[in-house]
Amino acid sequence: MKLIENKCFDEERALYHLENAKVSRCTFAGPADGESALKESSDIIISECTFSLRYPLWHSKNFSLKHCHMDELTRAALWYSENGKITDCILNGIKCLRECNNISLERITANSPEFGWKCREISMTDCNIESVYYMLECEDSTLKNFTLNGKYSFQYTKNLTVEDSKLYTKDAFWHAKNVTVKNSIVSGEYLGWYSDGLTFINCKISGTQPLCYCKNLCLINCTMDDADLSFEYSDVTADINGKILSIKNPRSGKIDADEIGEIILENSVMENNCCINIKNTSLI
Numbered sequence: 001m002k003l004i005e006n007k008c009f010d011e012e013r014a015l016y017h018l019e020n021a022k023v024s025r026c027t028f029a030g031p032a033d034g035e036s037a038l039k040e041s042s043d044i045i046i047s048e049c050t051f052s053l054r055y056p057l058w059h060s061k062n063f064s065l066k067h068c069h070m071d072e073l074t075r076a077a078l079w080y081s082e083n084g085k086i087t088d089c090i091l092n093g094i095k096c097l098r099e100c101n102n103i104s105l106e107r108i109t110a111n112s113p114e115f116g117w118k119c120r121e122i123s124m125t126d127c128n129i130e131s132v133y134y135m136l137e138c139e140d141s142t143l144k145n146f147t148l149n150g151k152y153s154f155q156y157t158k159n160l161t162v163e164d165s166k167l168y169t170k171d172a173f174w175h176a177k178n179v180t181v182k183n184s185i186v187s188g189e190y191l192g193w194y195s196d197g198l199t200f201i202n203c204k205i206s207g208t209q210p211l212c213y214c215k216n217l218c219l220i221n222c223t224m225d226d227a228d229l230s231f232e233y234s235d236v237t238a239d240i241n242g243k244i245l246s247i248k249n250p251r252s253g254k255i256d257a258d259e260i261g262e263i264i265l266e267n268s269v270m271e272n273n274c275c276i277n278i279k280n281t282s283l284i
Helices: none
Strands: 004-006 021-022 042-047 061-066 084-086 101-106 108-111 120-130 139-149 159-165 167-170 177-182 185-187 196-201 202-205 215-227 236-247 250-263 275-278
Touching: none
Parallel strands: 004 021, 021 042, 042 061, 061 084, 084 101, 101 120, 108 120, 120 139, 139 159, 139 167, 159 177, 167 185, 177 196, 185 202, 196 215, 202 215, 215 236, 236 250, 250 275
Antiparallel strands: none
16 A cells, blocks of 8 residues: 655645555645545545645545544535545535545534535444534435534435434424434424424424424424424324423324423314324323
């Protein structure tokens, strides 16, 4: 394996089509302001490097990125790449990951709007992300012990699992399909609208007007603090511990809760056949 270390690169396509190499303690920055430093690379290890140039890893395959720092000028860092592992890195450029396949990320800190669009088979563990429109149209992915801050997350995602995580977001999971969230905190208004097959297990959910216009919605052993106008026009099966502030015009299914502040059944534009129960007491 070729070793490239302790060098500075700023020219266009500086290490284009690099194969079977290790790049260590290098800097990608400088007055030439070149783009696409490692484009079309394969079978490479990048370790302890600093990036401050655009589009460094496009169309890359079989790569490892370890202990690296990409600053805010490293926009669109990883696009159309596959079979990569990213560990212990800081990723701060906009649109960091897009249309990638089979990428594992561990112990990542990122501040990157539009992170992860249209990716498949993404695995994220022990990561802290700040992003708007996070993971748009992402499929077949898993997130564990993950913290997210930023609105419009997980929209149009499919076949996603989130576990042991904290999501501080709004308009999350809109139009999502076959998504399961376990043992997590989900805080933010307008959660999960127009989703199909969205399941929450052992979750703490908060925010106004959650889970409206949903199909095949399921909540198991969850709480819904500060949640009002919940479940409007949704097909839902829900087991809620504690109080829901209000429920409005759920379409079908069954909702069990310890306490419900208000049930609003009025001005509905469709038939409502949902069974609503205070636990151990049939209410509607």
